Amino acid sequence: MTKCGYVALVGRPNVGKSTLLNHMLGQKISITSRKPQTTRNNVLGIKTEGENQFLFVDTPGLHLNQKGAMNKYMNKAASTAIRDVDVVVMLVDRLVWTDEDEAVARRLEGLELPLIVAVNKCDQLDDKNVLLPHLQVLTERLSPNDIVPVSALRGMQLDRLESIIAKYLPESEHFYPEDQITDKSSRFLAAEIVREKITRQLGAELPYQMAVEIEQFEQDRGVLHIGALILVERDGQKRILIGDKGDRIKQIGQQARIDIEKLFDTKVMLKLWVKVKSGWSDDERALKSLGYDD
Numbered sequence: 113m114t115k116c117g118y119v120a121l122v123g124r125p126n127v128g129k130s131t132l133l134n135h136m137l138g139q140k141i142s143i144t145s146r147k148p149q150t151t152r153n154n155v156l157g158i159k160t161e162g163e164n165q166f167l168f169v170d171t172p173g174l175h176l177n178q179k180g181a182m183n184k185y186m187n188k189a190a191s192t193a194i195r196d197v198d199v200v201v202m203l204v205d206r207l208v209w210t211d212e213d214e215a216v217a218r219r220l221e222g223l224e225l226p227l228i229v230a231v232n233k234c235d236q237l238d239d240k241n242v243l244l245p246h247l248q249v250l251t252e253r254l255s256p257n258d259i260v261p262v263s264a265l266r267g268m269q270l271d272r273l274e275s276i277i278a279k280y281l282p283e284s285e286h287f288y289p290e291d292q293i294t295d296k297s298s299r300f301l302a303a304e305i306v307r308e309k310i311t312r313q314l315g316a317e318l319p320y321q322m323a324v325e326i327e328q329f330e331q332d333r334g335v336l337h338i339g340a341l342i343l344v345e346r347d348g349q350k351r352i353l354i355g356d357k358g359d360r361i362k363q364i365g366q367q368a369r370i371d372i373e374k375l376f377d378t379k380v381m382l383k384l385w386v387k388v389k390s391g392w393s394d395d396e397r398a399l400k401s402l403g404y405d406d
């Protein structure tokens with residue numbers, strides 16, 4: 113009998129959810145960075161391994177004390193994700209338990225689902241003696257079905273995590289063909305890669321007031337031509353993004369092109385434009401038209 117089920121990856125911002133998803137899939141479908149709010153949408157990552165099909169739902173972390181339409185959208189996405197899944201994997205850090213972790217834990221209370229706790233970033237554990245007491249505290253607070261130390265970045269113990277998750281997958285036909293890795297469109301993935309490069313390059317504020325819209329996406333004689341529009345809120349942000357003599361936007365474009373070529377296994381021509389449009393990032397209708405509406 114085959115198994116198939118939805119597995120929510122939850123946890124506070126920056127704990128490593130998207131990194132974990134990418135490593136499990138062996139493909140980069142969910143963008144990552146050191147900044148919170150990198151992941152805005154729920155991203156489905158599909159992994160078929162023999163009899164088992166895992167439908168991982170990567171979620172934006174819950175964002176505490178944050179206002180604005182984008183934050184509302186992200187928190188809603190994170191909350192709905194845990195309603196319709198078969199298993200929850202909560203990621204926590206190897207050392208600390210914060211208010212943000214506590215907020216996630218509260219959301220999980222009363223859910224009658226198997227809960228697996230993955231204690232992440234264990235590649236950065238100088239003193240191994242601190243892990244055991246931490247695991248004990250986590251076990252008491254969360255009463256998980258299983259708990260496992262991992263490193264999403266280095267791929268430590270992810271096989272073990274996967275076989276633990278497999279125990280809780282319901283018996284079912286597979287929902288997707290075995291070679292499919294996501295439900296997101298190629299356009300979405302391309303836009304996200306551009307957004308990742310900008311998020312990684314720029315300071316703390318801009319990433320939240322920036323969106324990427326794909327205007328052109330055409331294969332022509334072996335080359336994928338992509339045109340992407342980058343929306344920002346203010347003139348100053350446009351200037352920062354473009355950089356001195358256009359060198360920053362050029363760098364962003366080069367980095368994004370390399371990743372997009374890898375993902376689609378084709379030569380890519382990428383053109384980027386920056387446009388100022390005030391107010392869109394706190395405007396629910398504008399967000400909807402940019403695809404933040406599921």
Ligand code: GDP
Pocket residue numbers: 123124125126127128129130131132143144145146147148149150151173232233234235236262263264265266
């Ligand atoms: P998310 O917000 O939970 O999706 O977190 P990301 O996947 O975007 O990761 C946030 C940051 O933590 C990135 O800079 C990652 O490279 C880093 N990171 C994720 N997993 C690990 C890990 O296992 N070890 C280390 N050292 N860093 C990690």
Ligand code: K
Pocket residue numbers: 125126144145146147148149150151
């Ligand atoms: K992040």
Ligand code: MG
Pocket residue numbers: 129130131143144150151171172173
């Ligand atoms: Mg993420």
